[in-house]
Amino acid sequence: MGRYRLHVNGERREVDLPAQTPLLWALREQLGLLGPKYGCGVGACGACTSLVDGQAARPCVTPVEEVRGKRVTTIEGLSEDGDHPVQRAWLELGVPQCGYCQAGQIMSTVALLAANPDPDDAEIDAALRDNVCRCGTYTRVRAAVRRAAELKRGER
Structure with missing residues (x-):
């Protein structure tokens, strides 16, 4: 110990x-x-x-x-009240289905956007390729990553 x-x-x-x-x-x-x-x-x-x-x-x-x-x-x-841009994007686009994988998806996205504030689809897919979603919400995840990038840049 x-x-x-x-x-x-x-x-x-x-x-x-x-x-x-x-x-x-x-x-x-x-x-x-x-x-x-x-x-x-x-x-x-x-x-x-x-x-x-x-x-x-x-x-x-x-x-x-x-x-x-x-x-x-x-x-x-990430935030006390869910107002981190990635969390906001996830909620705005209704990404979760069962939700089990979502914390991991969100944290991988936070790391991605810190390193690359404007990733393209291939970069998003590469950064999140090892985050498995059994419900198959990958299309919504990719859209939420793009939306989170916009929110981080202050775009509406």
Whole structure:
């Protein structure tokens, strides 16, 4: 067991876990952050996607010891009231069907738009290719990414 001080959603938090425990379990079980979902446990589905130092990461395969000194952001940390441009775009376009994958889709989109504020469809598809949506909302996801980019630029 080890005590790890983490910087999660703008707050310093502590967890007691073995070093190789996946970050996902620290977030969900010890910190009560249920936005990142457990999907596959091998980093293949994207349901758990969160940001580590602004980059999309898979907490299900990221050991808690690897995030010491790094900023972790889950969907709960994007905004207090859902007014982040990506969240607004998702709601405006009614993207979710079942919603299970949406937190991961949103977090991957946040990372994409931070790196590329005006991605084309091929860039959107490449950035979100590892976020699996069993409901098949990919067309709405792509439209929402474009809309979020507009909102970030201040376009109406």
